Amino acid sequence: MGEVYVVTSGKGGVGKTTTTANIGAALAMEGNSVVLLDADIGLRNLDVVLGLENRIVYDLIDVVEGACRLKQALVKDKRFDGLFLLPAAQTRDKDAVSPKQMQDLCNELKEQFDYILIDCPAGIEQGFKNAVAGADKAIVVTIPEVSAVRDADRIIGLLASNDLHYPELVINRLRIDMVKRGDMMNIEDTMDILGIDLLGVVPDDENIVISTNRGEPVIATRNSLAGKAFINIAKRIQGFDVPTMDLDEDSSIVDKLKRLFGIGKK
Amino acid sequence: MKENKVFLKGILGGLQVYIGPDAGLESIMKELGQKLDSSKSFFKDTEVNLVFTGRELNESERNELVGFISQKIHVGNVEFNIPIEKEEAKMDAATYSTDEGMTKFYKGTVRNGQRIDYQGNIIVMGDVNPGAEIVAGGNIIVLGNLRGMAHAGVSGDKRAIVIALCLQPTQLRIGNVITRSPEDETEKPHYPEIAYLKGNNLFIEPYLPGKIKY
Ligand SMILES: Nc1ncnc2c1ncn2[C@@H]1O[C@H](COP(=O)(O)OP(=O)(O)O)[C@@H](O)[C@H]1O
Ligand SMILES: [Mg+2]
Numbered sequence: 001m002g003e004v005y006v007v008t009s010g011k012g013g014v015g016k017t018t019t020t021a022n023i024g025a026a027l028a029m030e031g032n033s034v035v036l037l038d039a040d041i042g043l044r045n046l047d048v049v050l051g052l053e054n055r056i057v058y059d060l061i062d063v064v065e066g067a068c069r070l071k072q073a074l075v076k077d078k079r080f081d082g083l084f085l086l087p088a089a090q091t092r093d094k095d096a097v098s099p100k101q102m103q104d105l106c107n108e109l110k111e112q113f114d115y116i117l118i119d120c121p122a123g124i125e126q127g128f129k130n131a132v133a134g135a136d137k138a139i140v141v142t143i144p145e146v147s148a149v150r151d152a153d154r155i156i157g158l159l160a161s162n163d164l165h166y167p168e169l170v171i172n173r174l175r176i177d178m179v180k181r182g183d184m185m186n187i188e189d190t191m192d193i194l195g196i197d198l199l200g201v202v203p204d205d206e207n208i209v210i211s212t213n214r215g216e217p218v219i220a221t222r223n224s225l226a227g228k229a230f231i232n233i234a235k236r237i238q239g240f241d242v243p244t245m246d247l248d249e250d251s252s253i254v255d256k257l258k259r260l261f262g263i264g265k266k
Numbered sequence: 267m268k269e270n271k272v273f274l275k276g277i278l279g280g281l282q283v284y285i286g287p288d289a290g291l292e293s294i295m296k297e298l299g300q301k302l303d304s305s306k307s308f309f310k311d312t313e314v315n316l317v318f319t320g321r322e323l324n325e326s327e328r329n330e331l332v333g334f335i336s337q338k339i340h341v342g343n344v345e346f347n348i349p350i351e352k353e354e355a356k357m358d359a360a361t362y363s364t365d366e367g368m369t370k371f372y373k374g375t376v377r378n379g380q381r382i383d384y385q386g387n388i389i390v391m392g393d394v395n396p397g398a399e400i401v402a403g404g405n406i407i408v409l410g411n412l413r414g415m416a417h418a419g420v421s422g423d424k425r426a427i428v429i430a431l432c433l434q435p436t437q438l439r440i441g442n443v444i445t446r447s448p449e450d451e452t453e454k455p456h457y458p459e460i461a462y463l464k465g466n467n468l469f470i471e472p473y474l475p476g477k478i479k480y
Contacts, residue, residue, distance in 0.1 A: 193413075
């Protein structure tokens with residue numbers, strides 16, 4: 001039996017889709033069977049991020065309405081074996097699917113896949129309710145900004161009222177340089193408000209923009225810090241104990257040298 | 267006191283309804299309806315006892331009133347035509363007080379968008395995050411960070427207090443006094459603090475056990 005994770009945030013544009021695609025790809029890379037379910041009906045883009053847009057024939061709504069079989073709607077990824085996408089309908093309304101139907105769909109997918117990741121739409125309306133309906137666990141994505149953290153807090157409360165009590169947190173787009181200058185909330189500030197377990201921290205990384213435009217997950221890019229972070233998160237999801245990586249790589253060498261010569265702080 | 271008015275007051279386990287000597291049934295229902303609607307969430311899921319005082323109500327008026335109120339809240343025990351003096355005495359013994367009375371314990375973090383309403387005292391064993399609201403008839407004690415809004419003594423009790431291990435609310439209200447936190451973010455205190463009213467001013471001080479003068 002597989003496990004269903006919903007990836008959610010409240011606020012839009014913080015990296016839910018990026019996180020879903022990359023954790024999914026990393027899980028598949030490690031030999032798991034994975035399906036990514038795009039619940040952002042009417043605003044789908046998981047397919048674009050994965051470069052699979054032109055392979056879509058059927059979508060999630062077709063499946064729940066019985067217009068096709070589940071298997072027909074699953075799009076196989078071109079790079080990662082074992083990775084599939086169940087696309088959202090682009091021209092339908094969010095109300096075209098009900099929480100009950102999502103539950104049934106998730107239960108069916110659980111029998112075939114190790115991991116089911118649901119890319120949740122922004123907001124707290126019907127789309128959110130649908131996306132969480134069939135989930136066993138939740139991953140909350142935020143960026144280190146006050147308004148995003150507020151929304152994440154709201155979402156954590158709503159998850160609890162949907163029986164998803166122990167969500168885990170991904171802090172995305174952290175910029176060490178800004179944190180050091182005191183211009184960005186640091187990890188502690190964020191954890192202090194949200195008070196849930198930390199699944200991982202993903203640095204702000206231009207490789208994400210580059211790879212997204214190419215329609216491939218950033219974990220396929222060598223030497224990308226964000227890619228490494230997502231691979232680590234996937235490992236933690238599988239139960240491995242992976243230490244948090246040093247996001248401060250570049251400067252730490254300089255700092256070490258400075259310290260060696262006694263000119264740095266501390 | 268206006269002669270045709272209706273006043274509501276929270277008492278232990280329910281509400282006291284004072285009816286002015288000239289208030290007709292229709293205006294009573296209208297006033298009551300508005301007042302109950304505006305505090306619906308307050309009475310949600312609880313049985314509310316009603317004590318009517320002031321003008322005497324005849325049988326048909328009583329029946330209509332109870333029927334009307336039952337549509338809005340879950341009505342428990344109802345007493346009619348309680349003389350004011352007797353009622354006053356009864357109130358003193360039974361009012362939700364800031365010294366004793368019912369207390370709600372909330373275990374966990376109260377998050378953005380969540381609200382805890384209670385007629386008595388509220389103790390939160392966790393944080394109250396920005397965007398969350400705690401509204402109590404009596405005192406509020408937060409065994410954690412209070413960063414949201416807290417309103418103690420919501421029915422006008424000026425003796426109500428707010429204590430938090432870390433008191434940095436977006437807004438703090440006691441009785442009908444409202445204060446907000448200073449805009450210039452000062453370093454958050456690392457000791458418990460207490461907020462209380464003196465006259466119409468809200469004071470915040472370090473909470474020192476045994477030195478309570480409020
Ligand atoms: N760690 C990151 N570094 C740089 N850009 C990022 C990062 N994460 C996300 N982005 C960019 O932010 C934008 C929003 O991301 P997306 O995953 O679509 O958010 P959501 O699904 O929450 O709306 C995209 O343009 C994406 O490329
Ligand atoms: Mg998205």
